[in-house]
Amino acid sequence: MVKSTDKLKLTSFLGGLCLFLSAIEYLFPRPVPFMRLGLANLPVLFALKLLPFPYVLLLILLKITGQGLISGTLASYVFLFSAAGSFTSAVVMYSVYRIPAKFISLIGVSVLGALTGNIIQLILSVKFIFGDSAWVIASLFLTIGTVSSFLIGLFAVRFMKRSQWISSLEGPL
Amino acid sequence: MKNDYIGRFFSPGKRFFIGMLLMLVFLLLESLTFRAVMTGFFLVLAVLAGKKILWKNYILLIFFITFFNLLSPWGEVLFSLGPLDITKGALISGLLKGTTFTGLILISLTSIKKGLIIPGKLGGLIGKVFFYFERIFEQKHRLKRHDLIGTLDEILMDTFYESEQD
Numbered sequence: 001m002v003k004s005t006d007k008l009k010l011t012s013f014l015g016g017l018c019l020f021l022s023a024i025e026y027l028f029p030r031p032v033p034f035m036r037l038g039l040a041n042l043p044v045l046f047a048l049k050l051l052p053f054p055y056v057l058l059l060i061l062l063k064i065t066g067q068g069l070i071s072g073t074l075a076s077y078v079f080l081f082s083a084a085g086s087f088t089s090a091v092v093m094y095s096v097y098r099i100p101a102k103f104i105s106l107i108g109v110s111v112l113g114a115l116t117g118n119i120i121q122l123i124l125s126v127k128f129i130f131g132d133s134a135w136v137i138a139s140l141f142l143t144i145g146t147v148s149s150f151l152i153g154l155f156a157v158r159f160m161k162r163s164q165w166i167s168s169l170e171g172p173l
Numbered sequence: 174m175k176n177d178y179i180g181r182f183f184s185p186g187k188r189f190f191i192g193m194l195l196m197l198v199f200l201l202l203e204s205l206t207f208r209a210v211m212t213g214f215f216l217v218l219a220v221l222a223g224k225k226i227l228w229k230n231y232i233l234l235i236f237f238i239t240f241f242n243l244l245s246p247w248g249e250v251l252f253s254l255g256p257l258d259i260t261k262g263a264l265i266s267g268l269l270k271g272t273t274f275t276g277l278i279l280i281s282l283t284s285i286k287k288g289l290i291i292p293g294k295l296g297g298l299i300g301k302v303f304f305y306f307e308r309i310f311e312q313k314h315r316l317k318r319h320d321l322i323g324t325l326d327e328i329l330m331d332t333f334y335e336s337e338q339d
Contacts, residue, residue, distance in 0.1 A: 012298055013333055016305025023310065061295070062302050069299070074285050075196060076277040129270050130237070133244030159322050165330040 015062035089117030110153030177223040192284020212276035235271035242267030
């Protein structure tokens, strides 16, 4: 765990990394406008290992506010949906991450977090935008989310095993 | 980057404030005609603000929202498309939701500029997030597809500890 004086710096840095990955994701074509790969969740997976819970929540706040400022959707439904999905997902991921790794890996944590966030966004969009009929696309939406979160979880596991940067943060800065 | 004509007259703070007022007016009246006209107005503002307008996305968004609402018919049947009854209530409700959603995105695009200063501690942290974002972004050419993990790790190592010395 990182020293308390450096936690804020690391949180802001991971926030910057979230924005960078959002920018990279922007380069990929989307089959449907509101579907995303969720690359920006990678730093959140790092944060589960490096930061205590309040800082993980702060990271989520910085991530969604930064994304809202860049994309200009800070004052729209998109921001509220993103906030609801991201915060719920973070709570679930943090809770599940506490379970010993022999029962659930970081890939499982990533998939569960994405599923939770997507389900919350789906419920909100059914309630406020699309109506009950939107459940027909639920399976497609959840499948894409599950596959991409699996890949992001896999990348996170490999990165954290090899990364000198992550190792340097586990010792004194 | 296209010209931001609105930015020539309004600071990011004033722009945000006016945007929020317009949004309030937009949400106050629940008439489809009013919301559609306002959405058109917001579209013009977004173009004047130099924002990239993703026409296809907005049209698809309104289409899908309306389509999914039509699948739950209610009110007078206007006509039928094969097995689907197009009902007045569902059509108006779908179009209203679609234009509202699109209008809010467009006014948000216009009113929020990167230079917008958020006051307080959160504002300071957001500033730091953008500082790190720019530092990492400057190094993106170092990312190599054949060694994504290794190159990303080097970038993070360098930018994190370089920034510490600033």
